Amino acid sequence: MRFSEELLDRLASATRVAVLTGSGVSAESGIATFRDPNGLWARFRPEELARVDAFLANPERVQGWYTYRRDIVHRAEPNPAHRALALMETLYEHFTLVTQNVDDLHRRAGSGQVIELHGNLTRNFCITCGKAAAPDRVDAAPDGLVRCDDCGGLVRPDVVWFGETLPPDAVEKAWTAASEAELFLSIGTSAVVYPAAELPLVAARAGAYVVEVNIEPSAMSEAADEVLIGPAGSILPVLVDIARERMEDMKT
Ligand code: BV8
Ligand code: ZN
Numbered sequence: 001m002r003f004s005e006e007l008l009d010r011l012a013s014a015t016r017v018a019v020l021t022g023s024g025v026s027a028e029s030g031i032a033t034f035r036d037p038n039g040l041w042a043r044f045r046p047e048e049l050a051r052v053d054a055f056l057a058n059p060e061r062v063q064g065w066y067t068y069r070r071d072i073v074h075r076a077e078p079n080p081a082h083r084a085l086a087l088m089e090t091l092y093e094h095f096t097l098v099t100q101n102v103d104d105l106h107r108r109a110g111s112g113q114v115i116e117l118h119g120n121l122t123r124n125f126c127i128t129c130g131k132a133a134a135p136d137r138v139d140a141a142p143d144g145l146v147r148c149d150d151c152g153g154l155v156r157p158d159v160v161w162f163g164e165t166l167p168p169d170a171v172e173k174a175w176t177a178a179s180e181a182e183l184f185l186s187i188g189t190s191a192v193v194y195p196a197a198e199l200p201l202v203a204a205r206a207g208a209y210v211v212e213v214n215i216e217p218s219a220m221s222e223a224a225d226e227v228l229i230g231p232a233g234s235i236l237p238v239l240v241d242i243a244r245e246r247m248e249d250m251k252t
Helices: 005-011 023-029 052-057 060-074 080-088 168-182 196-205 230-252
Strands: 016-020 094-099 115-116 121-124 155-159 183-187 209-214 226-229
Touching: 005 183, 005 209, 005 230, 016 080, 016 168, 016 196, 023 080, 023 230, 052 060, 060 121, 060 155, 094 168, 094 183, 115 168, 168 196, 183 196, 196 209, 209 230
Parallel strands: 016 094, 016 183, 094 115, 183 209, 209 226
Antiparallel strands: 121 155
């Protein structure tokens, strides 16, 4: 795969790097993405499940869907893409990893600071009193309906559903990092979900060199300075190796 001189230079000399990941970065861990034909949404439409009204209308079905997804996530392992990003964090003075994923795999791969725009399905809480639900409780409900052991309220995953606002502190950190980045990587996202899909545009407008890594073009490819077509699990380790080599060369 050929990389531009601009990318090679920025990999070696950038001090501020920001990354946005989507479900494509977890595809090689065996976790289906959202919009590919056999993706998570293929059998269900997002509006049916990832919405507050869908949850209130049929809490058992939505809780069951997240139990199913947590089981997949618990059995999955971080892949070379996650591990390359954990390594990348150690190479730059200011490195910010922003993810739309709720699968906890960046943290499990060793990334120190992960900004979770859409929450994390391994965390759950009671919608009535807000009490966090113990992880082992949420997947072992006898009658299928998981209720808070304090007040009996319904338990939901700590993820951002459609129509819900993103966590303000995560948004603040992500938008700041994108607007200050010299190099911005958009990895494994179709860039159709807003406001997360805004981030590469924020970076481009602020003068970052924007690089997309995806197995096919996405809605943000136009805004990218460079589009690297291929699996994140193959491309990211190469980018990290190049960065380290060129940083070494610059020292000698
Ligand atoms: C909000 C958590 C409003 C839950 C998720 C403006 C314009 C249009 C619509 C809107 C807008 N503003 C708001 C909306 C509505 C909505 C929205 O964007 N809808 C879309 C569908 C049109 N947005 C919202 O509702 C957001 N909330 O804005 O609130 C508001 C404002 C003020 C006050 C009150 C309210 C909330 C959005 C968050 C929804 N939650 N997830 C859960 O997961 O259960 S979204 C879900 O989609 C996931 O988080 C996922 O990460 C995200 C994005 O999908 P991708 O990650 O990109 O996955 P996808 O399958 O699409 O693509 C995978 C990509 O990987 C592909 O490109 C593929 O080619 C690539 N790939 C595959 N394999 C690989 C690979 N790449 C590299 N390597 C590989 N091996
Ligand atoms: Zn409660």
